[in-house]
Amino acid sequence: MSRRDEATLCPRALNRALLELTIRNLLPLVQIPPRGLWRTSGQPVLATAQQWLGKPLARRPSLQALIRRYLAAFGPATSAPVRLVAPFDNLVLSHADRGRIVPEPLRRTIFSSKNGQIPGTVLLDGFVAGTWRLEQQRQRAVLQLELLRRPSRQERTALRDEGERLLLFAAPEAAHRELLF
Incomplete structure (x- = not known):
């Protein structure tokens, strides 16, 4: 009852x-x-x-x-940390609605690359804000960041720290490491 x-x-x-x-x-x-x-x-x-x-x-x-x-x-009381996401990472590829992480202006840059290559991406406050590529020649490693928007001073410092960690990890033998914005 x-x-x-x-x-x-x-x-x-x-x-x-x-x-x-x-x-x-x-x-x-x-x-x-x-x-x-x-x-x-x-x-x-x-x-x-x-x-x-x-x-x-x-x-x-x-x-x-x-x-x-x-x-x-x-949350979201604090912003998401700056991250350099690897090429072909599931974070970027696995969403049915990629608009949650990839802004419309960057979609073509990321998903229309030559031969289906998906570049490394730069996350600022949890959203893709650019791409990165690492070029290595002999004893030299250069990390090139191409950003869609200008980072804040705090984001730029975090990008520099994250970039230096990536260079040390990816090119430990390089005598010269450079980070370019």
Whole structure:
């Protein structure tokens, strides 16, 4: 028998159901563990936020502080790190909708290259912002970055650090390593 049926037959059940919904929607509740264990499920176990935190709640919580705490926990409060992504990397190739990572102006540059070659890509704040290529000749290694937009000072420093790490990894024997923007 459903709660609705119970409520029809017994007004006390209706009052109880309404009281439960009211409490659940008006009190600051926290779902506490465990809800279930391996291979089993269970009903949620709830506690008041005050009980869970072990201290009284603020009378007038700051909405600004709440938003900052939420963003700090779940992002995107900070920008994504600068990355030099390898040629043919799945990060760029595996999306059905590549617009999530590759802006439209760069699509042709990346996916219309000669002989189906996919260049290394430069990620700034989680989006492809250019390409890179490494040229090696004898004792010399040159990393060339071609960017679609001008990087900020902080991004440029991060690009330089990332580029130097790539040069050391890819050309450890080179006597001369150079990074060009």
